[in-house]
Amino acid sequence: MIDQETRKRLIVAxxxxxxxxxxxxxxxxxxxxDGDHGTNMRRGFEAVLAAADELSAKSFGESLKGVGTxxxxxxxxxxxxxxxxxFLSLGKALADEVSREQVxxxxxxxxxAVKARGKSEAGQKTMLDVFLPVLxxxxxxxxxxxxxxxxxxxxxxxNTIPMKAIRGRASFLGERSIGHMDPGARSSELIxxxxxxxxxxxx
Numbered sequence: 001m002i003d004q005e006t007r008k009r010l011i012v013a014x015x016x017x018x019x020x021x022x023x024x025x026x027x028x029x030x031x032x033x034d035g036d037h038g039t040n041m042r043r044g045f046e047a048v049l050a051a052a053d054e055l056s057a058k059s060f061g062e063s064l065k066g067v068g069t070x071x072x073x074x075x076x077x078x079x080x081x082x083x084x085x086x087f088l089s090l091g092k093a094l095a096d097e098v099s100r101e102q103v104x105x106x107x108x109x110x111x112x113a114v115k116a117r118g119k120s121e122a123g124q125k126t127m128l129d130v131f132l133p134v135l136x137x138x139x140x141x142x143x144x145x146x147x148x149x150x151x152x153x154x155x156x157x158x159n160t161i162p163m164k165a166i167r168g169r170a171s172f173l174g175e176r177s178i179g180h181m182d183p184g185a186r187s188s189e190l191i192x193x194x195x196x197x198x199x200x201x202x203x
Contacts, residue, residue: 064091
């Protein structure tokens with residue numbers, strides 16, 4: 001059961017994690033993008049954090065859709081529509097009573113929506129390179145899932161370092177994008193990490 005307290009903990013944890021690491025995201029984006037990923041994500045999640053009470057008072061699905069709408073309006077750049085699409089799609093599929101299987105199915109649908117919005121696939125040095133391995137683990141389930149999710153997200157973000165960017169602004173750099181972690185992969189890792197923390201607290 002995702003009750004109001006849990007909804008708020010999830011929203012606050014994710015928002016605070018992104019905000020706290022905004023400078024790192026900016027540095028990563030400065031290397032292979034236009035240097036605004038951290039600033040944009042901080043702006044979006046500060047707005048989410050400010051609305052945490054209002055958002056968590058709604059059902060789980062509506063609160064997720066509220067997060068998505070806020071990110072679309074506040075983040076800007078490519079990240080706003082992509083993260084907004086992720087949360088909006090999750091919100092359409094999830095209710096207060098959820099099973100791991102339902103979360104996996106909803107996450108898969110949300111990832112497909114992000115693929116369509118970004119016209120991207122795995123292996124192109126994007127947020128998908130973190131979310132797809134995480135989805136595999138959510139489908140698998142089992143003991144110690146939060147710890148395994150954190151490790152998988154971290155490894156997946158690091159795996160973007162040797163990749164050549166195919167999508168996004170980093171793709172303009174071609175071979176020069178190799179050797180840098182994708183900022184979107186890192187922000188996706190931060191989100192997974194924060195959710196895993198809340199999952200452990202609920203166990």
